[in-house]
Amino acid sequence: MLDLKFIRENLELVKKGAENKRHKVDLDRLMELDAQRRMHLQKVEKLKQERNLVSQEIAALKKTGDTADSQIAQMQKVAEQIKQLDNQLREVETELKEIQTWVPNVPHASAPVGTSEADNTDVKAWGSIQEMDFTPKPHWEIAENLDIIDFSRGSKVSGSFFINYKGIGAKLQRALISFMLDMHVEKHGYTEMLPPFVVNRTSMFATGQLPKLEDDMYLAQVDDLFLIPTGEVPVTNLHRDENLKSEDLPILYTAYTPCFRREAGSYGKDTRGLVRLHQFDKVEMVKFVKPETSYDDLETLLSEAEDVLQALKLPYRVIELCTADLSFAAAKCYDIEVWASGLQNWLEVSSCSNFEDFQARRANIRYRNMATGKLEYVHTLNGSGLALPRTVIAILENYQTDEGTVVVPEALRKYLGTDIIK
């Protein structure tokens, strides 16, 4: 959420930002309501002041035993006016807040302006794409031949786009999760968390999934709880409504969680095999930092996610999202895409974003700025480190042999307990 005062004072910037994100929101109406609100406020506060003053007079009169009947009669009228004005004010504020929750975060000045994902810019590439002396297979063929993923029974048990990992395939998930968590904890200094996988509405609002993306979420209606679409939600919300100690910042958390996404409306596009699933595993990194360091922290975050791919020796490229591709809450975002030899394609395995104070304002997460003595909003960031299924795709496809087996990346061997999947 953006501060109303900030919107008022930077209207053109906010308008331009929403436009560049291709997000429609009626900011002129918002400003109109803002003006109305302040007008009503001034009126009603003047009346309340009068009420407070006269009430004190009444108290004084009663103390000395005098009558205060005329004052009380007068205040009855004032009380009635206050009630009416308060009601009007509430109406204005309701509409105002509704619109305010739909105002997207402003893209950072460095984010490339664009109209579609075609305008995302290349940042860097790592590793080299290996030539194979045979035709590489897509991962679903490899997996089915090795009997490590059961696609069809996933549909039976739950529906399409649910799968079962089997045997060494299932163990591969555990191995990857442990490998990633260990790296972030031991090498990058994160604290490991294991949060709830269902969250309430307030939490979903705080990180910005609601109101915009409600249709993409699984909802347990009886309890009005959402299955998390990403570990970002429960982990960022750990500190909702808290004032963090300045000396405790930055706070770094990493967490494994499954992620649940309905992917409403996205059927038919890149959906084969493990590319797009309703349930998948992910290791997430979340940072709470001071505003002045957040863009440095974003670069660090990116490098920490890259570190996982480098350790697995998987070639990847980093792109920066243009404004049209930036999410509702993000100010700046890098995607990491891994190369998949079988699919002959780049697959997004990580998204590293700086939300600045957008989530912190919604979630009310602050810290005491020692320089100003004031409570200020922290900046929040998060990045995948990494999403598992597409990492698995890359491992299966890039490490496949012409016999149909898969060589296990060296860094993973001690976790998986074998150096080849056959």
Added chain:
RNA sequence: GGAGAGGUGGCCGAGCGGCUGAAGGCACAGGUUUGCUAAACCUGCGUAGGGGCAACUCUACCGAGGGUUCGAAUCCCUCCCUCUCCGCCA
């Protein structure tokens, strides 16, 4: 699911319907003083939103939302959350 207790400032914790935006303590910041890894004393110190160039000033906030009243942290109603005990389950 049943029974009970409770939600007050960064934290702990008082609070007869008007003198309580809120005692007291802790923490924190500044200062004085004493030389011994710190203490004592003094001062300051909630948040948000209006108005004003500013000094400043007004309003709101004691879990949330309603109600009663001239006036509510305090009385009434509804809801939410936490804790304890019982039941159920892993």
